[in-house]
Amino acid sequence: MTNPLLEMTQIQKSFSGVQVLTDAGFSLESGEVHALMGENGAGKSTLMKILGGIYRKDGGRVRVSGVEREISDPREATGLGIAMIHQELNLIPHLSVMENLFLGREFVFGRTGWIRWNRMKEEAKKWLEQLEMDLDPSVKTGDLSVGQQQMVEIAKALSLEAKILVLDEPTAALTNREIESLFNVIRSLKKQGVGMIYISHRMEEIFEICDRITVMRDGETVGTRVSSETDMDELVRMMVGRKIKNRYPRNPVMPGEERLCVEGLTRKGEVKDVSFSIRQGEIVGLAGLMGAGRTETADLLFGVRKPDSGTIRIDGHEVRIRRPEDAIRHGIAYVTEDRKQEGLVLPLSLRENLALPNLRSLSAWGVIHRQKEARLTEETVETLSVKTSGPEQEVRTLSGGNQQKVVIGKWLATSPRVLILDEPTRGVDIGAKEEIYRLMDRLAREGLAILLISSDLPEVLGMSDRVLVMHEGRITGQFDKDEATQENVMKAASGGEV
Template sequence: MSTLIEMTGISKSFGKVNVLKNVSFSLKKGEIHALMGENGAGKSTLMKILTGIYPKDAGTIRVRGQEVEMNHPKEAEQMGIAVIHQELNIIPQLTVMENMFLGRDLCYGRTGILRTREMKKKTREYLAQLGVHLDPDTEAGTLSIGQQQMIEIARALSLNAEVLIMDEPTAALTDREIEALFKVMKGLRARGVGIVYVSHRMEEIFAICDRISVLRDGMFVGTEIIKETDLETIVRMMVGRQLGDRFPERSVQIGEERLRVENISDGKVISDISFSARRGEVLGIAGLMGSGRTEIARTLFGIEGKTSGKVFLDGEEIRIRKPDDAIAHGIAFVTEDRKSQGLVLELSVRENIALTNLEALSKNGIISPAKEAQLVRDMIERLNIKTSSSEQTVKSLSGGNQQKVVFGKWLGIKPKVLILDEPTRGVDIGAKKEIYNIMNQLTAEGVTILMISSELPEILGMSDRILVMHEGKLAAVMDKTQATQEKIMHAATGGK
């Protein structure tokens, strides 16, 4: 197999911070090469250097044996290197077709008149390669995150790239969409395309990749052939220590009923949903994307209004018309998209943690600096948030530490019920274990947790009972002792 990309001795600093130190990485023709490391290890910086977003301070880059200088993303594109970023680059106000051909419209000669019919045809063809069928005239902002991600992937494929960099491409995709994506990736590999696959999902790495390279603290640790290595070896390379079992043992004493939901519907997606959850219990909610998992959370938290049904907390019926009502009753909600819904990225760690606790920290509308400082200090310590100070902006933290800040802002209200929607999305394996430990601590204190997750190992590893959703209805309720991935998927796809 000939080498497509050879990066040698790459170093990069931002001010006094050395982000990459003498890192090497190679990609062969027709291979899927995983790039792993904890958040902050330098993976994204290395890929941004390869794609011309950042200049390197030292080292060499060779593309198909030729030494090159990457000064601009367009140069990388012209060399056949395409990238699918973790942050969606979709413009929501534009159509599917307009996003697909953004910056490279097909025109009749130099007239500026668009070849719209041809662009629509090609849009359908590129999406069909992924098993996706969308109307090219649909406004992108009306689509699910998973569908928007598929447009990004199709756009990258349309560039006929020889090198494809995928940064967490499956984070927002359903199991069916992931299956379709893997099929396409295997087809690209067979055609000789080299794929750099950046992901925190170990199951995916072992299912689809040929080799894996690991970075730790900005340094290259090593490369392994997937067939010749195992999970424990990779974890040890990533974190510099053995992590033990991926999911900590749950030995919490589950108490009496805390939350009861009777026949709730939202008039749009969910219909006639009933369940209960007890003190200290982790109730997992599984199902395919669009099955109504998130809608249950949004309805319970008052973001979406319910058209029918009742909610009881500690035996008393409660009325939730808006999020303020939910918070007043001790219900907290960690949303799936922390960057747009869970945090104010430009604000500091202190300001984000204080946001949901302003009333408790204030007297006559004036915040007590001492109370605020104490709360923030307690949360940073309790959740082991790695930050230079409470004044560091949240946007400059790693994904795992950002997620801990979201936990911190809600723990201040001392919740009775904590709803977690994809609590470990985009979080490295070390930070995942910390979040699981936090969940166990909270349930030991009697907090009831509703956990929505697309990762079936996480659902099985952390839940005491599991609700499975299918097309807006409750398809099954399983005890952890009975549940398997096969049974969950059977129920989630409509099997009886």
């Protein structure tokens, strides 16, 4: 029997005396796609960072192609044929696509140091074409969409011609078409003998593309299953230690008076004549493909962008929103798509992040009332079940699900009447997803009007009372819950008649 391509056994790791990994193991065969699953904080990322040379293990063994290795830094990992595609993009925005692809390993003329730009452009184009990307390699990376940047990250990893490829939430920002292109590349790499470790919270993808599934919980490996011999219920029980009875816990309610009314909202080149309303206690889903104008619409409602025309009414009264401060004053809260870049100040503490949009209510004469601030922090941690070591913990050290709870919590503290949730469960594990869904349902029952923007179509259909669909900046479909099928929504999202 041949040795596995990768074998990690009894891996241990602690930080400042806190044991993060106690008995973690993982194996990978050549030409295999092996999923690594578990709730946020289970230890998946720590285990992969040990493999990538970012962290040094405290105990255990790592074997690559049957040879035991001590991987001391990322350069050594790269030399062993290990490439990682991180959930957080590691591209330099002011550099071109080809400069990012070959950063630190540029093509040069002998010892002159002069860069061979034409050769680099040709090589970059080759790797981009493998991902079916029609993209100019000389374009600045910062000018690309998040989805395009993710594909550039993947192309960069492919260009390393790795034997072991770690993909951490690779489809989180991709369109359906981009996901299919990525899956085609994965199938091609399997045939070439590349072993891939696939980390994702999207169950449907796991069963479509992965051969085996390993589950971690609380720093330990719980078990490994063959994909074709298990199901979603078993994996959930392994991950959270309990059965989740209802994936989308939305209780039917009788909506109240109209809370938000939008008429003719327009911004040139982005949003065209968008009109809709949301009533008290109603969750309205906003679906569409990437670039359809969903986030741009949310930005206009919150004053991040200025409209060319259109009216916004809250509880029947027309309001003028030219900046986020206006939106907050009129009772609109906005949980943005990218929590790390736009939703949180990562070096600040949990307490400080919760206080940021609430400084007016927490202070008097420019001085923050510490008791009020402490009470807000304590109530948010308790109400949203935020797992933290204390109010002074930096939010960047929290798991993804707990970071998202902090973002939601800071806005709920503003006592909003309208809550905009843009991709609220992206990169969040299944246990935290359930908690966010239950929170949404409770907030709606308490009379909040919620606009749910999501690329996860089952999520939109499962949690929404009505569904709006956008295509090229316009609303092309409106469906009641009974009419909102995947077929109808995707048809409207593609610009077809429904």
